[in-house]
Amino acid sequence: xxxxxxLQIIQxxxxxxxxxxxxxxxxxxxxxxxLFAASLFxxxxxxxxxxxxxxxxxxxxMATIVIRVAFFRNxxxxxxxxxxxxxxLNIGFFISLIFIVLAINVNTLTPVGGFALxxxxxxxxxxxxxxxxxxxxxxxxxxxTWALGFAALFVKTFEEIMLLHACAALAGFIIPGHxxxxxxxxxxxxxxxxxxxV
Amino acid sequence: xxxxxxxxxxxxxxxxxxxxxxFIRGKTNAxxxxxxxxVNKLKEAGYIDVIKQFKDxxxxxxxxxxxxxxxAFDEYVKNLQTYLxx
Numbered sequence: 001x002x003x004x005x006x007l008q009i010i011q012x013x014x015x016x017x018x019x020x021x022x023x024x025x026x027x028x029x030x031x032x033x034x035l036f037a038a039s040l041f042x043x044x045x046x047x048x049x050x051x052x053x054x055x056x057x058x059x060x061x062m063a064t065i066v067i068r069v070a071f072f073r074n075x076x077x078x079x080x081x082x083x084x085x086x087x088x089l090n091i092g093f094f095i096s097l098i099f100i101v102l103a104i105n106v107n108t109l110t111p112v113g114g115f116a117l118x119x120x121x122x123x124x125x126x127x128x129x130x131x132x133x134x135x136x137x138x139x140x141x142x143x144x145t146w147a148l149g150f151a152a153l154f155v156k157t158f159e160e161i162m163l164l165h166a167c168a169a170l171a172g173f174i175i176p177g178h179x180x181x182x183x184x185x186x187x188x189x190x191x192x193x194x195x196x197x198v
Numbered sequence: 199x200x201x202x203x204x205x206x207x208x209x210x211x212x213x214x215x216x217x218x219x220x221f222i223r224g225k226t227n228a229x230x231x232x233x234x235x236x237v238n239k240l241k242e243a244g245y246i247d248v249i250k251q252f253k254d255x256x257x258x259x260x261x262x263x264x265x266x267x268x269x270a271f272d273e274y275v276k277n278l279q280t281y282l283x284x
Contacts, residue, residue: 001200001201001202001205003278003281003282005202006205006274006278007278007282009202009205009206009209010205010209010275010278012209013205013206013209013210013213013225013226014209014210014212014213016210016225017209017210017213017214017225018213020214077217077218077220077221077224078214078216078217078218078221079214079215079216079217080213080214080215081214081215083215084215
């Protein structure tokens with residue numbers, strides 16, 4: 001094996017491992033669409049005075065648990081440093097989320113204030129994720145989400161905050177999620193071609 | 199590290215925290231037998247740790263680069279760079 005071949009192997013293997021550290025965006029897309037749907041249905045629900053205002057949020061909670069257990073089982077064959085960071089970040093994210101939801105339920109926070117805080121939390125998550133993955137759309141999404149969060153401070157009604165929340169889900173999770181998924185598929189195909197060409 | 203497969207294994211493990219044997223096999227396109235021999239050689243040199251355990255009642259082999267392995271890989275890359283700059 002020549003030195004040039006050695007370098008080529010090192011580059012290819014590191015590039016392969018790097019791809020493992022990329023996120024396929026599946027989780028963001030599912031979570032984003034769930035938030036988007038819950039916000040939009042809640043908006044319609046309040047407008048037409050149909051069910052309990054929080055009905056669709058309760059459905060979201062249950063759906064999240066079911067989808068997590070059924071479709072997102074941990075079957076990874078490799079542990080990366082970024083993967084470990086994301087695990088801890090997601091634990092922190094969901095604890096903070098539950099904290100805010102509880103604060104709304106025990107009336108420590110108003111629903112409008114609580115959802116404004118949630119939007120800000122999405123921005124924080126997107127910034128850390130985007131920075132760790134060196135994924136620019138997620139970093140941009142973080143600032144868009146924060147802008148929506150600040151706008152949320154000035155809304156008065158539950159309907160308005162639901163619309164802003166739907167926009168935050170779109171900007172913070174759905175759009176960057178779809179971009180990440182597209183990039184992940186392209187990089188995966190390129191790496192596969194590189195490996196079989198050795 | 200002067201074998202293509204051993205170098206591939208080291209290059210993979212340097213970039214991740216730990217990896218299962220099946221993952222390494224998939225990424226290097228090596229046969230299980232050949233990979234097993236090379237992994238054992240790296241283990242004997244103290245470059246990697248090999249942890250054999252059970253996960254959901256199935257045997258699982260996890261490989262992880264050691265501090266000695268990181269230093270050796272670093273040295274190997276430095277030597278390559280020195281040669282290329284000559």
